Each structure stands twice: as C-alpha cells, then as structure tokens.
C-alpha cells in the first residue's frame with residue numbers, strides 16, 4: 001500500500017484509539033434471518049450473482065502454457081492456455097447431450113474426447129469431430145463448440161465468469177483504490193503456499209460474515225488470535241462494491257515512538273479486503289491469504305483458500321514458521337465455522353426474524369446490501385432514529 005495511504009489510515013486509527021470507539025455506521029442495522037435459509041434466495045444469489053460475476057477460480061501459475069485445468073465450482077469449468085500464453089475458459093460440458101467433458105484436474109493440452117459418444121474438442125473449444133457425423137447434418141457447426149466464458153488475469157490469479165458474456169474489464173471491476181493497493185503488495189511474484197479446500201454445513205454468507213467484523217475476536221477467538229488484536233477497533237471502507245477493513249493490533253501504540261516515515265501499516269493490523277462477490281484477502285505482515293467462498297447448496301459452504309508468500313520458504317525454519325502461522329489461521333477459521341454453525345442452527349430454530357448489526361459492523365451491512373442491490377431485494381434495514 002502506498003505510504004501516504006498507510007499514514008492516512010494509521011492516523012485515523014490512532015484517533016479512534018484515543019476515543020476508544022471503532023469506525024462506525026450512523027445507526028445499527030438489521031438483516032432478515034431468512035436470507036440464510038431461503039432456498040429460492042440461495043438460487044438467485046447463485047444464478048444471478050455468483051455465476052455472472054468474475055470469480056477467482058485458480059492461480060495463474062497453475063496453468064502453464066500448453067496446459068489445461070478443470071474446476072467444478074458453480075458449474076464445471078475447463079481452462080486452457082495455448083503455447084502463446086492465451087488463456088481461455090469454457091463450460092466443461094459436451095455440447096451433444098451435456099456430459100461433463102474432462103475429468104482430469106490438469107495436464108498438457110490435448111484433444112478432449114467426451115466419454116459418452118466420443119465427440120472431440122480442441123483446446124480452443126472448437127468441435128473437432130464426431131463419430132457418424134451424418135446423423136447431425138443440418139445443425140450449424142458453430143453452435144456445437146464448447147461454451148466459452150469470459151476470463152482474465154490479475155494479481156497472479158485467474159478470474160472467470162460462469163456465464164457467457166463480454167470480455168472482463170478487471171480494471172473497472174476492481175477500481176482505482178484496490179488496483180493501487182494490490183500493485184503495492186506485488187502479489188504477481190508471490191508463490192502459493194498451503195492451498196486448502198474445505199466444505200462445512202453453513203450458508204456461504206455466514207462464512208463471509210465471519211471475516212467482515214472484528215467484534216467477535218475477543219470472545220470467539222480467545223484461544224487463538226485475540227491476544228494479537230485490539231478489542232473491537234477497526235476501519236471500514238467501501239471501495240465500490242468491494243470493502244476494505246483494517247483490524248487493529250494491540251501493538252498500535254508502538255507507532256507513537258516512530259517517525260511517520262517509518263510507519264508500516266501491515267505491522268500494526270491486518271487489512272481485510274472483501275472482493276465482490278465472494279473473495280476475501282487477508283493482508284498480514286509477511287504473507288497474504290486469499291479465500292474464495294462458494295455455496296455448496298443452500299446450507300453448505302465450500303472454501304478454497306491459499307496463502308501467498310513473497311518467496312519460497314528458504315529453510316526448514318522458515319517453512320515451520322509459515323506452517324505454524326497457517327495452523328493458527330485455520331484453527332481460527334474453524335472457530336468461525338463453529339460460530340457460523342451455531343448461527344445456522346439458531347436461525348433454523350426460528351427464534352428471530354431479524355438479526356442485528358452493530359454500528360461497528362458496517363461491512364456486514366454493506367455485504368448484504370450489495371447482494372440486495374444486485375437482486376433488487378431488501379433484506380437489510382437501518383435502524384431509524386438512533387444517531
């Protein structure tokens with residue numbers, strides 16, 4: 001992050017610390033509990049938002065030139081990169097009768113042959129051949145190519161939509177602030193460490209909720225990370241449809257002994273970015289964690305996450321250090337899943353129609369409002385008259 005931005009954010013943080021009050025919305029707000037239960041709502045979120053927006057589906061380094069990769073997230077995807085480096089993405093579904101085409105997770109590009117009736121496709125998605133082709137005469141050949149979906153790369157990651165449409169404009173999608181912040185992190189040159197694929201029985205939004213506020217850290221994470229963090233002190237900011245939070249650490253006061261020119265924001269708190277609609281990026285002092293959250297049905301979450309390190313761990317000691325770090329991170333994530341499961345059970349019991357977001361939990365409101373706006377619905381309400 002540019003140093004001037006770091007200083008600005010740290011000054012705001014110090015001012016909040018003086019008053020002992022976190023960055024706040026004007027009023028508390030409330031959320032309809034049904035948003036976590038309603039199966040029709042879940043399908044709208046999946047079909048009208050998640051399948052239409054660019055989602056992080058892979059790291060660029062996972063698809064070298066001349067190779068392919070498959071992913072089954074919200075629909076089966078096939079990603080191919082030709083020998084000149086051009087990346088393409090398709091629905092991994094045969095156009096004959098809809099069979100999932102490629103089963104292998106990755107490999108060198110080849111002719112992809114459907115296991116059902118042996119239609120074959122080139123890595124650029126073109127239908128190459130079909131046995132006994134006379135039976136399909138009269139069908140326009142062009143509509144039998146694989147369905148191509150938009151894909152682009154940014155920050156060493158592959159972003160793809162699950163729905164055909166215009167080319168992705170990721171500069172506009174992420175916006176100036178995030179582009180500037182991420183340029184400073186230099187993530188393109190980072191290496192992937194410790195990828196995980198975790199499924200748990202909670203609505204996908206409950207998983208995202210646990211990242212978006214730091215109010216719960218003092219209680220829910222008292223065994224893991226609470227000792228690091230200033231209780232319930234943070235900055236919250238919207239960046240278009242994305243969100244940037246800063247969760248303050250207990251060592252914040254150390255800044256007061258340093259000249260501004262030496263201030264380093266990453267040493268005194270964690271930045272947490274929510275990238276619309278389902279990715280979270282946690283920026284820690286010496287590594288960055290990417291977490292993409294997918295629904296696994298209405299009451300399930302699948303989390304794909306990985307850590308980025310500036311370089312491969314150069315020694316056993318460095319490796320153990322980062323392993324230990326991730327052990328703490330994933331223990332904390334399990335604590336969050338535990339709480340999310342309790343919420344899921346609680347709302348399923350039907351005790352409350354509405355759930356409450358405190359003034360210092362504005363990112364929860366923004367996340368759910370973002371979904372509401374995209375769907376033209378209203379599950380979030382400000383509490384009136386409480387300034």
Ligand code: FES
Nearest residue numbers: 094096097114117
């Ligand atoms: S479904 Fe693929 S060839 Fe028939």
Ligand SMILES: [Fe+2]
Nearest residue numbers: 210211332336
């Ligand atoms: Fe948490």
